[in-house]
Amino acid sequence: MKASDLFIRCLENEGVEYIFGVPGEETLHVVDSLNGSTIKFVPTRHEQGAAFMADVYGRLTGRAGVCLSTLGPGATNLVTGVADANMDMAPLVAISGQASTTRLHKISHQVIDLTELFEPITKYGAQVRMPQTIPEIVRKAFKVAEAEAPGACFIEFPQNVQEMNVEGLAPLRRQAPRLPYPNPEELDDVAALLDAAASPLILAGHGVVRMHASDKLMAFAEALNIPVVTTFMSKGVIPASHKLLLGTAGLNSNDYNHCGFMQADLIVCVGYDMVEYHPYLWRRDEHKLVHIHATPAEVDEHYVVDGGVVCQIGPTLDALSKRCRRHRSRVANTPRRNLLDEIEEYADDKGYPVKPQKIINDIRRALGPEDIVISDVGAHKMWLARLYQAERPNTCIVSNGFAAMGISLPGAVAAGLVHPDKTILAVMGDGGFMMNSQELETAVRLGVNMVVLIWNDQAFGLIEWKQVCQLGRPSCVNFDNPDFVLYARSFGAEGYRIEKAADLLPTLRAAIRRPGVTVIDCPVDYRENVFLTERLGAMVCKD
Secondary structure: OEHHHHHHHHHHHOOOOEEEEOOOHHHHHHHHHOOOOOOEEEEOOOHHHHHHHHHHHHHHHOOOEEEEEOOOHHHHHHHHHHHHHHHOOOOEEEEEEEOOHHHOOOOOOOOOOHHHHHHHHOOEEEEOOOHHHHHHHHHHHHHHHHOOOOOEEEEEEEHHHHHOEOOOOOOOOOOOOOOOOOOHHHHHHHHHHHHHOOOEEEEEOHHHHHOOOHHHHHHHHHHHOOOEEEEHHHOOOOOOOOOOEEEEEOOOOOOOOHHHHHHOOEEEEEOOOHHHOOHHHOOOOOOEEEEEEOOOOOOOOOOOOOEEEEOOHHHHHHHHHHHOOOOOOOOOOHHHHHHHHHHHHOOOOOOOOEOHHHHHHHHHHHOOOOOEEEEOOOHHHHHHHHHOOOOOOOOEEOOOOOOOOOOHHHHHHHHHHHOOOOOEEEEEEHHHHHHOOOHHHHHHHHOOOEEEEEEEOOEOHHHHHHHHHHHOOOOOOEOOOOOHHHHHHHOOOEEEEOOOHHHHHHHHHHHHHOOOEEEEEEEEOOHHHHHHHHHHHOOOOOO
């Protein structure tokens, strides 16, 4: 059999369902070998869209999403999505074709060293130089991509190697490393810190989602009566309706949850990855710090821990629940009350353009607790991450490691394939929408049911927000947009424009009921950005 046939057999052995990508001359044999396989190839309209689809697939399933490109410009187009997956700790395997090995030693058409290009943004990368190495390279790429902390891996497959004959080889048996159970001495040290604390606070990170430890975290918080703050990427690990949840940390400001940080004397970081929200923004010198994760604490002057347990999160929390006393926490529930008051204040706001708080409120009212909202990157992400009340893990997908614009529309395509039984809502600004709007065609062609909600301000709103706050004036951020309703319909989707605030909720509900792809153009009043900064800057944290 050809090496490309063996390669596809190895991917099947890894449980690959989809390969997202753009075929090319140097991947002819790989794509042809998919004929008759169990893997579905999803042609996308841009390689970046393919990488983002694989990225979100990995976050939602815990299994490596796969994207494919040809050599040269096809591979370079993958870079942003691959980097996003790596920094958001989403398992992903990127595959690219390459020129024949007979011309890699010299300057040649479309040839660059792709393994070296991807090295800084992946956990592992390799070039297939001989077909006999395929089983090992594929197995290692998937094992490394899916191991904690997960991330991206890269395989470069030269054209002439794909065509070579190989016999007597088969995929390697799948193996995954098992994390150890907690060390009793480490547990005792952490338990002593918890028992000595007057006002402990839990900061829950995305590792809780990845390790399926949400229920264990909630049981631990309830048993010890410790309030919880989540990061943007861990929204839903504690239901928004739970009385111990104070809010979400991530806005670089004196947000409501900072009341909790300022009152605490011990921060228990569970599944927290530093890339989510840097500790200099929340840690005080007086804070004791505990790190509970499958990976050791990152080295940082603001994150020197006083105790920690490096192992499985769930068993660690179970063991600590049995060792520690229940607290009468001195951390007030002011942050939670302030957050709920803000949400309620704007529930029926009639202002137009529509205020961000009103949009978030209507999204929550339109979606069920198991439905999935995928945020792009921009000013809308800050509002969604702060105010959206997520009830389940992985129902509010936010990129906050690499934080790449353009992820939400292709990400929603992947989410629709993974969860065809759920409503999928992609939330984005007009800037982010136009970065990957071509994937509307992919969504329509695949028959994905999804809703795209565009916050339209004809500007790069987050940059304008920062410019006004830091420099006193905006510059170089404005642009014009096409008619998004006609644009959506030209792809075979449906389109609506919101003409008054009261129309948003019924339009969302109608779009959710409608099969296929629906695009909603919603003008947004981003004057609220500066108002929010002024309000939070003046906030006094007291009960």
